Amino acid sequence: MSSPLTIAALAAGLAGFSPPALNVPPVVIRAAGDCSAAAAQVVAETGGELLSARPTGDGQCVITVLIPGNGGRPKKVTVKVPM
Template identity: 75%
Template sequence: MDDIAAMAVAPVSGDCSAAASQVVAETGGDLLSVQLTSDGQCVVTVLIPGNGGRPKKVTMRVPM
C-alpha cells in the first residue's frame, strides 16, 4: 500500500513524494494529504489506524 500512496502523491506534489513515503513508512499510517509550503517544507498528513476506534490524524513537517 505504501507504493500506491507514494504514486498518488507524485502528480500533486512531485517534490514531496519522498517525504510522503518516509512519513508513511515511519508511522505505518495511510496517506491523507501532502502539501509543499512556501518555505520549502512538505506537510504530510497520515491516518493511523486505532484499536477498533477512529484513526488518529498525524501531521508532520519534513524539510526538503
Template identity: 65%
Template sequence: MASPLIIAAFTGALASFGPQGMGDGQIVRVAGDCSAAASQVVAQTGGELLSAVPQGDACVITVLIPGNGSERPRKVTMRVPM
C-alpha cells in the same frame, strides 16, 4: 486524422511560447515534489496518506493512523523539510 502539416504548424507555434530570458543566469525555484517525504512519513507511522502539500521549503504531510482495537483512527500532520 490531422495532417502532418497541421501538426508541424501547431508544434512550431507552441515552441514560441517557451520560457523567455532563461539564459541570463537566473535561478528559478519550482515547487518541490513531496512524494519522498510522504513515503517516509507513511513508512514511519504505518498510516494511510491523506495529503502531501509543498509549503515553502517543506512538505506538510497528513496521514490517518489506525486505532488500536476499538479506538478511532488518528489524523496526524507532520512538516518535513524538502
C-alpha cells in the same frame, strides 16, 4: 458581427478538432517542490495511510496521515518535514 474564420475555429474546437501543431500529449514535470519522498518516509515511519502532502514556501512539506487505532477511529496526524 463575428468573422467566419472565428466561428469556424470555435466550431472545430467544440467538435474536438485540434490542428496537428497543437495536438501534443500532456507533459508531467516533477519540480523541486515534490513532496513524494517525504510523504513516503512519513507513511513508512507511522504505518499510516497518506491523506495529503503539500509543499510550503520554506522548503518543507506538510504531510497528513491517518494512523490506525486499536479497534477505534484512526488518528489524524499532520507533520511538517524537510523536502
